[in-house]
Amino acid sequence: MPLPLIIWAVSDGRAGIENQVLGLAEAVARISPAKIIKKRIRYNDLFDRLPSALKIMPDRMLSPGSDTLDAPWPDIWIAAGRATIPHSSRMRARSKGQTFVVQLQDPRHNLKAFDLVIAPEHDHVAGGNVLSIIGSTNRIEATKLNNGLKAWRNKLKSLPKPRVAVLIGGRSKAYDLDAAHAQILAEEVHAAITQAKGSVLLTVSRRTPLEARVVIEDILKDLPGIIYDGQGDNPYFAFLKAADHFLVTEDSVNMVTEAASTGKPIQILSLERRSLGSGEKFEDFHETLRAKGITHPFNGTLAGAPYPPLDETRRAAEYLLDMYHNRK
Incomplete structure (x- = not known):
């Protein structure tokens, strides 16, 4: 039996961002055995507002309450939010290609820094490593x-x-x-x-x-x-x-x-x-x-009918695993 995948779910801890990351990680784990490790990172106030490009030593810029980001590296890194970009964009190099790096939302960064970007359709992000989904990933199941x-x-x-x-x-x-x-x-x-x-x-x-x-x-x-x-x-x-x-x-x-x-x-x-x-x-x-x-x-009265439930999180998880297992 193969060992479970190690997934780091990385965010700044804000509920709306963290739920997207955990939602996708949990969807992957429902398809393939995995251990999910939640990581929350925040920057020292002195560095927090700096653009991602200027966070050239991101580990040293983190606040004391942040989780550590040290080896052994995960099989899959799933991150979302501005705070994670300096770390996500370096993870492939740091792990020597071991870690499959997934960034949620529009990173507003060089897309080639990530293995996969999963972004909402309405953000209009385009690229060979981009999966566009309706809305956002979530934990609903x-x-x-x-x-x-x-x-x-x-x-x-x-x-x-x-x-x-x-x-x-x-x-x-x-x-x-x-x-x-x-x-x-x-x-x-x-x-x-x-x-x-x-x-x-x-x-x-x-x-x-x-x-x-x-x-x-x-x-x-x-x-x-x-x-x-x-x-x-x-x-x-x-x-x-x-x-x-x-x-x-x-x-x-x-x-x-x-x-x-x-x-x-x-x-x-x-x-x-x-x-x-x-x-x-x-x-x-x-x-x-x-x-x-x-x-x-909503025009003042209740209206609408049932429809096939939207399950973009599972679609994203299946796509992620397919790319992970078939990467060169």
Whole structure:
């Protein structure tokens, strides 16, 4: 029996980035035996804002709390995020070609430094070693969803259907969510769920401004359901499993992609654009999902139908392993 592959899942530890890396690593492990080692790296404040090209001694620039990146090297290196680029781009040389280097997202770097780049279609990255996928890789799969539901089953089973998962993002480079817009969204969501005689499963993100979060929670709190306030066990996987319908803000590729992995109807909640022309890449992403019948705009009522679940993470894992086993 062959030894399990050693995979390093490397990120700066931010949940949205780390979940993409772990999601792909776990998908590989479901296909081929593997041991996954999570690595979190962060730079000393003095060096953090330097461009990747100027991080010429990246190991020495890391903060004391970072994980070590020393031999023995992994069989497969999967990384995402700006912080990982100086290390990813050197890994083939450091490992003397032993390590197969995979970089997620658009690295904005010489693509030849990596064995494989897996980037969202809407980033428009092209090259012989590039796999374009819809959205982002993620950790959503049946076992995790079923396990996530167990702890929340008693609280969820009595809620009226349709159970509507409302996934709220917030402020980013392209989008914003102030209190006034949050009130409009929340009132429309409240009316739609009331009309459908359903219940709400609400969760916000770290990017949701406090004033917007307070408004949304206050307006939706009289509906039957669960409002996750960030305290205690996170019901996110349980929400994905239990929901009959999703309402997701347009700013989060991760949340939309994760909801799409369930095959359940999704409607997109519009946010405010922060500047003229911002959000164009996101619109490419949403147009792709609309064309496939996966998502629909939210116009005040629940709409949409089931569709074949989106499983780009498995496709990426299969492609990765094929390249790994057939590399020269």
